[in-house]
Amino acid sequence: MRAQDDQRMFYGWVNAAIFFFVYLASMGLVVYGYSVIFPAMVADFNWSRGSASIANSIHLLVLGFLAPVVAIVLKKLGSKTTIILGLIVLLAGMTLLGTVTTGIVPWTIIWGFIVPIGLAFAGLVPIQLNVMQWFSVKRATVLGLVMTAAPVGGFIAQPVYTWFMEHAGTWRVGWLVSAALAAVALILSFWVRNKPEDVGQYPDGIRPEEAKKAGGPQVRVARTYRTSTPWTPGEAFRTRTLRFFLLTFVTKAMALMLILSHGVLHLTDVGLTDMQAAYVLMSVLIGSAVIRFPMGWVGDRIEPRWVISVSMGLMLLSFLVIWQAPAFVILMVCGPIFGAAFGASLVMDTTMLGNYFSPESYPSIMGIVLPVVTLCMAAVPTVSGYIADQQGSYELAFVFCAIGLVISFISSFLLSPPHKSIAPAV
Structure with missing residues (x-):
């Protein structure tokens, strides 16, 4: 008898598909899209490159130092709610960049402070935690699949954003396209499930009693080291x-x-x-x-x-x-x-x-x-x-x-x- 044959599907794969798009729309198309849209903004406003780049330095620092906060929120609210909150903030940030950015001060505030909040809460740590909770035997495989979304998004961002900006005649459309994709990711994130037990399933779709049957033909056993206890x-x-x-x-x-x-x-x-x-x-x-x-x-x-x-x-x-x-x-x-x-x-x-x-x-x-x-x-x-x-x-x-x-x-x-x-x- 196969693991969980009473279930229509193993929901971990649904989560993985959603996370692929969320990571592509956020880290892939927003972060890598910056390299295409930012030069157009500098040329339009005639900014100093050094002064305009301060926003990106602040962006990186805020993104990194929010990690402990994200960890606390994840523990209290779970990955689904954390990601939803992040995508709401990211959607707001992208919309503001495409509409109210009229100078270097709003640019620095929005890109330096608002956008990294969205990326931190809807980014890699919450997604990775969810994948690790749903997958054990196939943990690295699924993590690799989901994390491919960022460079794929970066590869797509270069020609796609350039095309939109050339046809619209403004860099603002680049950020608004990002906002639209963030909105789609936000809608999809409501179908995320935090843990297998939330839908009556088990990691990798393997029942505990089957996992104990050493040598059984249907048993999938992790081939690499796994700890059995959490660490502080x-x-x-x-x-x-x-x-x-x-x-x-x-x-x-x-x-x-x-x-x-x-x-x-x-x-x-x-x-x-x-x-x-x-x-x-x-x-x-x-x-x-x-x-x-x-x-x-x-x-x-x-x-x-x-x-x-x-x-x-x-x-x-x-x-x-x-x-x-x-x-x-x-x-x-x-x-x-x-x-x-x-x-x-x-x-x-x-x-x-x-x-x-x-x-x-x-x-x-x-x-x-x-x-x-x-x-x-x-x-x-x-x-x-x-x-x-x-x-x-x-x-x-x-x-x-x-x-x-x-x-x-x-x-x-x-x-x-x-x-x-x-x-x-x-």
Whole structure:
């Protein structure tokens, strides 16, 4: 008898489909859409690039430091309500950007403060928590599938928003298209269910009694480590594993931010055309998109920490090539490798934390991790820009990030499963 044959379907897949669109409409088309719409706004208002970019630095900081708040709300209200609240705020923010933005002050307030609130509450942490609660055996596979939505959205955003803005003659239509997609995502989110037990189901669609039948033909058993007990953030951060995880996360995030924020400028400085540099950056996004789902499948069969180690090695090598920029053809090979390495490790990061410390503990742990990562990421664009201004190149910025990736690669081999120490009975 198959698991849950009295159910019409396993509802976890419905959640996954909804989350794919929510993540595409928010992180994919809003965050990556910024790179297309923002230049048009700067040209229209004749803004200083530095002054206009302050909004994005504030945006990143608010997004990161909201993580602990999101963790508290998730614990009290659950993922469904949290996501709905986030999408309401995001819809309001996108609508305001497309209608009342008439200068740099409203732009800074809306993009810097309102939009990141929506993205934080309807973003990755609530979605990842829900997926981890619905899936155990196929956890990495489904996480990889859902997280593919962001780079797919980024790939779509470039031509779609450009087309709309050209035909409408205004950048405002870009934000209004985002608002319309956020409205659709909001409607769909009402069909989300928090946990399998809410609809009388079980994680992965497997009944507990079937899970106990070792060796049964229909039994699907997790092939990678899974903790059986939740950890508090304090307990988790006392482990060597989480400290080395934070180190790997920070250093690779900084390297990615350098490529995304100054990669085109660096490549044009060393002789590539604007179009060639844009193609290299697009190849990074493509590589990140295509790898996430297949790597999720791998992560359910091979311990995620080994996938992270291989990914960090590839990320380091491809980063060095992008830095040196030997030829356009070679860059078009290494760009997707760099993106794929980051995308694969990002899926494995989420999977590993859920496996090692339990899905229930994941939001609280990320509530501490994300502010640290965000602080470091937010510093990269500004510091790298000043380095280029003072020295005439990004060499020192690349040296710093390359050293960080070397440290990250070494640290990735130390991400072994943690074990709680049990106090002796008195």
